[in-house]
Every structure is written in C-alpha cells, then in structure tokens.
Amino acid sequence: METQMLRYTLNKLENLGHVKTCNKKVNPEFELGAVLRYFDNEVPIMFNNIQGHDMPLIGGLYGNRQIFYDLMDMNKENRIFKFMDAIADPKPVKKISTGPIKENIITKNIDIINLFPIPTSHEKDSSSFITAGMLIVKDPETNDTHMAVRRFQINSKTNISTLISGASPHLRKIIEKSEQNNKPVECAVVLGYDAQYLIASQISSSKYGLDKHKVYSALKGQPLQVVKCHSVDIEVPAYCEIVLEGHIVPNKKVTEGPFGELMGYYGEVAPNPVMEIKSIMHRNNPIFQHAFPCREEHLSNGLIREVEIYSILESVVDVADVNVTVGGGCRLHAIVSINKKNEGDGKSAILSALGSSKDLKHVVIVDNDVDIYNYKDVEFALASRVQASEDVVIIKNALGSGLEASHVYKGLSDKMGIDATKPLDINLFDRAIIPGYEDINIDNYF
Structure with missing residues (x-):
C-alpha cells in the first residue's frame, strides 16, 4: 500500500470526506479556475471530464x-x-x-x-x-x-x-x-x-x-x-x-x-x-495536479513563515501562536498572540515580527484570550484595546515584497504594527464569559 505522494493523499482525503468530484465537462481555459475559485481554493476537486483531454485533474488540494x-x-x-x-x-x-x-x-x-x-x-x-x-x-x-x-x-x-x-x-x-x-x-x-x-x-x-x-x-x-x-x-x-x-x-x-x-x-x-x-x-493513468493562483503554495509558505516569526519572538516575549493570514497573501499580514508579562511586550513583539522578513507589512499583537484565527475576535481586540496615538507603530520607507502592488509602484513600503494587547492588572478589560458553556456543542440541543 502506498504511503507517499498524491494517491495516498487522495485516499486519505476521500476517507475524511474532503474531496469533491466534478464529472461535468469543463473547459481548462477559465472555467476550471472559476470552479476552484468559487470555493476559495479551499476544497480539493477532482475534475474527471476536461475538454480536449482524457487525463483527470486535481485542484485545490492544499488551500x-x-x-x-x-x-x-x-x-x-x-x-x-x-x-x-x-x-x-x-x-x-x-x-x-x-x-x-x-x-x-x-x-x-x-x-x-x-x-x-x-x-x-x-x-x-x-x-x-x-x-x-x-x-x-x-x-x-x-x-x-x-x-x-x-x-x-x-x-x-x-x-x-x-x-x-x-x-x-x-x-x-x-x-x-x-x-x-x-x-x-x-x-x-x-x-x-x-x-x-x-x-x-x-x-x-x-x-x-x-x-x-x-x-x-x-x-x-x-x-x-x-x-x-x-x-x-x-x-x-x-x-x-x-x-x-x-x-x-x-x-x-x-x-x-x-x-x-x-x-x-x-x-x-x-x-x-x-x-x-x-x-x-x-x-x-496519471493525475494532473493544478493549483489555482495563488493559494496553495502561499498557504504552505505562510505556515513556514509562522515558524520563523515564532522562533524570533520566542527570545523576546512569551509568544503563544502566530497566524500569517490568507487575506494578506500568507506573507504580508501576521496576527500574533502573546502571554503578556510586561508593559512594552506588545511593542517589542511588533519590532521583532516586522524584522523577521521584508515581506511582512502589517502585524497585530493580541493577548492570548483572543482567537487569532477568528477575524471577528481580532477585530474585537482592535476595537476595544487600541488607541491609535499610543498603540500604532509606523515605520516609513522600508523594504517590502515584490509581490505586493503598492510596493512595486513605490519601490518602498511603510510598515505598521498595532499593539492590541490590554493593560496589565486592570479588570476593566476582563471579558464576560458564560462559565462552563464557552465551548458548547449546539448539536446536543437540536
């Protein structure tokens, strides 16, 4: 039994219910990409009927x-x-x-x-x-x-x-x-x-x-x-x-x-x-592998960038987790969760994160009570814990990413960090919770 590469992967994905199958005839010019983009390139799709070809194609594998x-x-x-x-x-x-x-x-x-x-x-x-x-x-x-x-x-x-x-x-x-x-x-x-x-x-x-x-x-x-x-x-x-x-x-x-x-x-x-x-x-009976631009490679690249940012911050603050976001192309934006121990940890984390890569343009630092994969939760922290005159750090005319349009236009990039952590030892910022039911399984009720 195979344990490596695509066929092993497809078998595992099918067992997990992740793969969709498209048997409708699809034009490889534009139409195939439109189907993948409809699902934000997040759903593996096997195309079995591609116009002009007998070979199947798998797309959206790693998005x-x-x-x-x-x-x-x-x-x-x-x-x-x-x-x-x-x-x-x-x-x-x-x-x-x-x-x-x-x-x-x-x-x-x-x-x-x-x-x-x-x-x-x-x-x-x-x-x-x-x-x-x-x-x-x-x-x-x-x-x-x-x-x-x-x-x-x-x-x-x-x-x-x-x-x-x-x-x-x-x-x-x-x-x-x-x-x-x-x-x-x-x-x-x-x-x-x-x-x-x-x-x-x-x-x-x-x-x-x-x-x-x-x-x-x-x-x-x-x-x-x-x-x-x-x-x-x-x-x-x-x-x-x-x-x-x-x-x-x-x-x-x-x-x-x-x-x-x-x-x-x-x-x-x-x-x-x-x-x-x-x-x-x-x-x-080969299967052609396709990645609609530009999700799969960049998501995997972002996962490694998270490792690098984490490693750099580890020596500066008590870092909990890092999310290099899909919305920022998996390289331009990062949200970092820290276990804040000292006033100033947020600013230190900003400087270290922005110094980790010339590609990183904006970084948000939050406390560990914020879910960095939930953008509503991150926006909550921005709305309730940030005062722009004190918590926003701007660095002008730095190096940027050649894959980012405004940098290509200017040749330089301004960098911004936002310290969205709460002050230490102030109860005003304690979040209201429902004890014992924060992770409720709603399926038990309906």
Missing part, C-alpha cells in the same frame, strides 16, 4: 489549513514544533531502483500541450501555466536537493519558462553560476506530491542550508523513496504522478507574463529562463 493538519497528523497547537523538529533533525532518503513513476517514459514526439490538461486561469494571462510544478535541481557545490514550487509558462510543445524570482535566492544563485559558465542546469519538474513534500519545499535553503528531501523524510516520519530520473542526474519521488525532465538553458530568456498573481493582481512582465524538456516520466 485549507485544516487539510494540512489532517494530512500531516498534527494540529494548530503542535504544528510549529513539528516543523521545527524536521528543520533541526532532517532524516535520510531511500533510493530505490524503480517505482511507479517509471511506468511510462516518453523520449520522442514530446507534446506537453496535448498530453496534459494545463489550465489558463485569468483573462490577461500570457499563456496556460503549470502552477503546481515542483522544480528540482541539485546544488552543484553541495549536491543537496533544492526544490521550490515555480510557475511554468507554456511556450511550445517542449519549452516552458521557469520563473526564478528574488524570493528564491539560492536557486537564483545556481542559475547565475550556470550562466557565467555557459552550462545548462539539469532539472526536473514534479507533479503529484503530498502535503509534506510541499511544506519541505517552502523551507529556505539559503537560511538553513538543508537538503529538502531529507526534511521531507523527517516531516513524514519515514524515508522519502526516490528514483533516478531517466535522462538527468536527479532523484524524484518514486510515487509521484508526472516528471518533466530536461535542463534550464544558460543565457536564454523568454518574456514571461502577465500572470494573475498574489492578491489578485497581475504580476510584472519580465524575461525569465527557459527549460527544454527532454523526456517525460509518468505513472499509468
């Missing part, structure tokens, strides 16, 4: 925080510590000679346009895009596996643009060195992975210097089973669905974009490197 917890056997109380443990103590992978991914190998007459149901999501998108593809390269100096979710613009049957953004400095450095030496970078694009693989990909290589496949093994609690690609010297998961193999061409770029990006705006149009596809491996 819901609770689904991550269910798939990774964790909860909001322990997830930060489980992620920390995997970063601190990565485990070996298991190399095997063959696996299901090698059931079909294509080396001639490659045509990804006709082979795969690759969606077009927005009106002004420059092409169809592979949005859930996991780009894998080997660090030429350490031989460690580097992987990151990238978007891939479809240029032709065998050629795709590979977005190499400033958010991936380690990958950018590998590409830059290859261009200096005029040597192609062997790479693979993996589709059909599980939640642990996605989370492992979001851990910063430049910050931690880790082999992300080994982080996966630690997160999963079992060695990642990998096989060597058919045509490049790279290992990929033995139980994934599809692998595109090839190389990134040195000193060759194609205009990429526009593309409907983070926060619902179109991103910048720019030249980006291209990947020439030399071979394709796929399982029998």
